[in-house]
Amino acid sequence: MLETLSKVFTDNPLIVSFAVVGAAMYISYVISYRFTKGRIHGSAIAIIIGLILAYFGGITTGGEKGLSDVSIFAGIGLMGGGMLRDFAIVATAFGASFDEIKKAGVRGVVSLFIGVILSFVVGVGIALAFGYTDAVSLTTIGAGTATYIVGPVTGAAIGATSEVITISIAAGLVKSILTMVGTPFVAKYIGLNNPRTAMVYGGLMGTTSGVAGGLAATDPKLVPYGAVTATFYTGLGCLMGPSVLFLMTKAAFG
Amino acid sequence: MVIFGVALLAICMLSGVFLGELLGLSLGIEANVGGVGIAMLLLVLIVDHLKKRGKLSQAAQDGLGFWSAMYIPIVIAMSASQNVAGALDGGPLAIVAGVAAVAISWIVVPILSASKRKEVFDGALDENHLTGGEEANVRNIK
Numbered sequence: 216m217l218e219t220l221s222k223v224f225t226d227n228p229l230i231v232s233f234a235v236v237g238a239a240m241y242i243s244y245v246i247s248y249r250f251t252k253g254r255i256h257g258s259a260i261a262i263i264i265g266l267i268l269a270y271f272g273g274i275t276t277g278g279e280k281g282l283s284d285v286s287i288f289a290g291i292g293l294m295g296g297g298m299l300r301d302f303a304i305v306a307t308a309f310g311a312s313f314d315e316i317k318k319a320g321v322r323g324v325v326s327l328f329i330g331v332i333l334s335f336v337v338g339v340g341i342a343l344a345f346g347y348t349d350a351v352s353l354t355t356i357g358a359g360t361a362t363y364i365v366g367p368v369t370g371a372a373i374g375a376t377s378e379v380i381t382i383s384i385a386a387g388l389v390k391s392i393l394t395m396v397g398t399p400f401v402a403k404y405i406g407l408n409n410p411r412t413a414m415v416y417g418g419l420m421g422t423t424s425g426v427a428g429g430l431a432a433t434d435p436k437l438v439p440y441g442a443v444t445a446t447f448y449t450g451l452g453c454l455m456g457p458s459v460l461f462l463m464t465k466a467a468f469g
Numbered sequence: 470m471v472i473f474g475v476a477l478l479a480i481c482m483l484s485g486v487f488l489g490e491l492l493g494l495s496l497g498i499e500a501n502v503g504g505v506g507i508a509m510l511l512l513v514l515i516v517d518h519l520k521k522r523g524k525l526s527q528a529a530q531d532g533l534g535f536w537s538a539m540y541i542p543i544v545i546a547m548s549a550s551q552n553v554a555g556a557l558d559g560g561p562l563a564i565v566a567g568v569a570a571v572a573i574s575w576i577v578v579p580i581l582s583a584s585k586r587k588e589v590f591d592g593a594l595d596e597n598h599l600t601g602g603e604e605a606n607v608r609n610i611k
Contacts, residue, residue: 236542236549258541265548273554283550295546301505303543305482306536308509313517316510326581333577334570341566356562360570368499385559388552389567395548397571405578412582419574419581423505424551428544435541443506450493450502457498 228290259399259432304442311439315410323444326418334361350465352379358456359383364449369456391425398429410440417441421448474532481512
C-alpha cells in the first residue's frame with residue numbers, strides 16, 4: 216500500500232510538486248490571514264516554510280538540493296529548478312511596461328556596478344576580519360558574497376583552495392536566502408514600492424533567486440523590474456571577479 | 470491559441486539565453502551574461518508590438534499569463550530546493566559576510582533610487598533639460 220503510493224509519487228515527480236506547493240501555499244495564506252491579518256504576505260510565509268523544509272531535506276539526505284533530495288519530492292527540484300524558474304521569470308515580463316524599464320535603465324545599470332563592487336568589498340572586509348590575508352582567498356570570498364556562482368567561478372579562475380571556495384558559495388547562499396526572506400520586511404523602509412526602485416534593487420542585490428523570491432513576497436508587480444537587472448549581475452560579477460577585482464585586491468593586499 | 474503565447478515565451482527565452490551565452494563567450498567568461506534579462510526585454514518589445522496591432526489573441530495572452538502566474542509557486546518550489554543546510558555549514562565567516570552584504574545593500578537602495586542621476590537621464594531624453602536639476606518628483610507628476 217505505502218509502497219504503491221510511494222511508486223506513484225516517484226513516477227510523477229512534477230505532478231507531486233504541483234500538489235505539494237499548492238498545499239503549502241494554501242496553508243501559508245491561511246496563516247497569513249488568520250494570524251497576521253494579512254500583514255505578512257502569504258508568499259513570504261510560503262518561502263520561509265520552503266526554506267525550513269529545504270533545511271530538513273538537506274540535513275536528512277546530506278544533499279545539496281534541499282527537500283528535492285528526498286526521492287518522493289524530487290519534482291520540487293524540477294519545478295523550482297533553473298529551467299522553469301527562468302521560464303516563469305521571463306513570463307513576468309508580460310506584465311511589465313517597457314517605458315518604466317527605459318526610464319530606470321541607466322539607474323539600473325549603475326546599480327549593477329555599485330552592487331557587485333559593494334558586495335565584493337564587504338566580503339573582502341569580513342574575510343580580512345576573520346584572518347584571511349592572501350589576495351586569492353580574499354577575492355574568492357568577496358566574489359562569493361556577490362553571488363554563489365561568482366564565487367566558485369572566480370575562485371577556480373585564480374586558483375583558490377576548495378575550502379575557500381566552499382565558504383564563498385555559502386556566503387552567496389546566505390545572501391540569497393536572506394534576500395528572499397527579508398525583502399518583504401524591509402520593503403517599506405527602503406521605498407521598495409515602484410518599478411524604478413525595484414530595478415535598482417535587482418541591480419544592487421543581484422541574486423536572481425533572492426530578488427525574485429523577495430519581490431514576489433513583497434509585490435508581484437515589481438518582480439519583472441527587479442529580475443530584469445538582477446539577471447545581469449552574475450554575468451557582470453563573473454566578468455569583474457577574476458579580472459579587475461582580483462587585480463585591485465592584489466594591489467591592495469599583495 | 471494558448472500555445473502561441475507559450476511558444477512566443479519559449480522562443481524569447483531561448484533567443485535571450487543564446488544571446489547571453491554568446492555575450493559570455495565574447496567576453497571570455499564562463500557565464501551567461503543577462504540571458505534571462507535579454508529574453509525579458511525581447512518579450513516586452515514583441516508583446517508591445519503585437520498588442521498595438523491587435524495581433525495577440527486573448528488565448529495567446531492567457532498562455533503567457535498562465536506562466537506569469539505560475540511564477541510565485543515556482544519560486545516557492547525553488548526556496549524548498551535551496552541548499553540551506555550548506556549555507557549554515559559555511560560557518561560564521563560565510564554567514565557574517567552574507568548578512569553584512571545584504572544589510573549594507575539595503576541601506577544603499579534608497580540612496581541610489583532617489584539620487585540625482587534620474588534628472589541627468591531624463592534630461593538626456595530631452596536636451597533642453599540637460600542641466601536642469603529639478604525635483605525628483607517631476608516625472609511622477611507627469
